[in-house]
Amino acid sequence: xxxxxxxxxxxxxxxxxxxxxxxxxxxxxxxxxxxxxxxxxxxxxxxxxxxxxxxxxxxxxxxxxxxxxxxxxxxxxxxxxxxxxxxxxxxxxxxxxxxxxxxxxxxxxxxxxxxxxxxxxxxxxxxxxxxxxxxxxxxxxxxxxxxxxxxxxxxxxxxxxxxxxxxxxxxxxxxxxxxxxxxxxxxxxxxxxxxxxxxxxxxxxxxxxxxxxxxxxxxxxxxxxxxxxxxxxxxxxxxxxxxxxxxxxxxxxxxxxxxxxxxxxxxxxxxxxxxxxxxxxxxxxxxxxxxxx
Amino acid sequence: xxxxxxxxxxxxxxxxxxxxxxxxxxxxxxxxxxxxxxxxxxxxxxxxxxxxxxxxxxxxxxxxxxxxxxxxxxxxxxxxxxxxxxxxxxxxxxxxxxxxxxxxxxxxxxxxxxxxxxxxxxxxxxxxxxxxxxxx
Numbered sequence: 178x179x180x181x182x183x184x185x186x187x188x189x190x191x192x193x194x195x196x197x198x199x200x201x202x203x204x205x206x207x208x209x210x211x212x213x214x215x216x217x218x219x220x221x222x223x224x225x226x227x228x229x230x231x232x233x234x235x236x237x238x239x240x241x242x243x244x245x246x247x248x249x250x251x252x253x254x255x256x257x258x259x260x261x262x263x264x265x266x267x268x269x270x271x272x273x274x275x276x277x278x279x280x281x282x283x284x285x286x287x288x289x290x291x292x293x294x295x296x297x298x299x300x301x302x303x304x305x306x307x308x309x310x311x312x313x314x315x316x317x318x319x320x321x322x323x324x325x326x327x328x329x330x331x332x333x334x335x336x337x338x339x340x341x342x343x344x345x346x347x348x349x350x351x352x353x354x355x356x357x358x359x360x361x362x363x364x365x366x367x368x369x370x371x372x373x374x375x376x377x378x379x380x381x382x383x384x385x386x387x388x389x390x391x392x393x394x395x396x397x398x399x400x401x402x403x404x405x406x407x408x409x410x411x412x413x414x415x416x417x418x419x420x421x422x423x424x425x426x427x428x429x430x431x432x433x434x435x436x437x438x439x440x441x442x443x444x445x446x447x448x449x450x451x452x453x454x455x456x457x458x459x460x461x462x463x464x465x466x467x468x469x470x
Numbered sequence: 471x472x473x474x475x476x477x478x479x480x481x482x483x484x485x486x487x488x489x490x491x492x493x494x495x496x497x498x499x500x501x502x503x504x505x506x507x508x509x510x511x512x513x514x515x516x517x518x519x520x521x522x523x524x525x526x527x528x529x530x531x532x533x534x535x536x537x538x539x540x541x542x543x544x545x546x547x548x549x550x551x552x553x554x555x556x557x558x559x560x561x562x563x564x565x566x567x568x569x570x571x572x573x574x575x576x577x578x579x580x581x582x583x584x585x586x587x588x589x590x591x592x593x594x595x596x597x598x599x600x601x602x603x604x605x606x
Binding site for chain 1: 514
């Protein structure tokens with residue numbers, strides 16, 4: 178049975194924890210709004226870009242002359258997994274879900290006898306993967322100094338990946354990130370970026386009837402756009418990740434605040450009970466003392 | 471009064487313009503061209519340069535560093551990797567553009583060298599048009 182003083186201390190400590198989690202929740206809520214706005218602002222670009230590139234890629238697919246970024250190297254023995262996580266913890270299952278998905282992929286690929294290389298973006302994923310797959314890590318991108326992710330950051334990551342691709346370090350690249358569904362739901366997603374894959378491109382009927390002229394040439398445009406396509410895919414993944422991280426942290430901190438509240442209630446009841454017990458004890462002692470006289 | 475068309479200028483980070491325009495001058499990588507309403511559909515890559523939008527009233531100028539333009543009879547969309555209203559381009563911005571273009575050129579593979587050297591020149595042209603200097 179903890180003493181009254183112990184209980185008082187615990188209540189005070191849980192109360193200050195609740196203050197911290199409450200503050201973190203509110204900070205995340207503000208950051209989430211900003212992250213969502215950034216994701217919203219990038220949407221017109223990515224949608225248009227993917228529509229144009231998808232149309233081009235469909236036309237060029239299958240032809241021998243297709244750029245190597247679209248066609249692939251012809252083999253799929255070496256896989257590069259780009260695992261994007263947060264730089265900070267305390268955001269619920271956000272980092273673990275990405276890492277779990279990446280782990281499943283690594284195990285599956287390794288059981289098929291493929292070589293796996295891992296590039297991590299964000300400190301948390303690196304820490305979790307280093308334990309089991311330290312030997313597979315080929316690089317790390319640190320974003321901890323960067324407050325708001327810009328297109329330039331995505332370009333730098335893309336340039337790094339493309340350099341490795343040109344050097345023949347891997348055949349297939351896949352990015353792992355959390356897609357932002359809503360504040361409580363984030364979906365860990367794997368997306369193949371090299372060779373570029375386009376889902377059934379949703380071109381509206383007006384677009385499909387147009388026959389474009391290409392300057393300098395269809396192949397030339399495609400060759401210029403595919404590297405930017407990698408950067409664009411990474412950029413939107415980074416933005417989705419940013420919004421997901423804040424959403425995950427917000428709901429995690431909301432839960433923590435609620436749990437702290439429940440704990441305070443429980444501790445307060447226990448505190449009141451023991452105080453009452455002490456008073457009753459004292460009274461009994463006084464009464465029995467008086468009766469003995 | 472000439473016909474109008476929809477003009478959009480978007481970069482990955484924001485939408486810079488979405489206006490009605492009569493004509494848009496676009497710095498294509500094979501040369502400048504002007505898109506007007508009912509232009510034949512074209513997709514063209516861009517070189518660093520200035521996009522000029524002629525709409526109702528004054529012209530608006532934007533500096534772009536690359537990307538592509540999609541021209542359809544109904545409108546023109548410019549998707550630029552980096553785009554800024556010309557008024558926001560300062561000497562520091564030009565310096566940064568030059569630095570990144572020079573860095574890209576110096577790391578270039580031989581077959582890309584010509585193209586990247588041209589980019590450095592293009593940026594210098596943009597700078598002089600805006601009355602700024604391209605220091606290397």
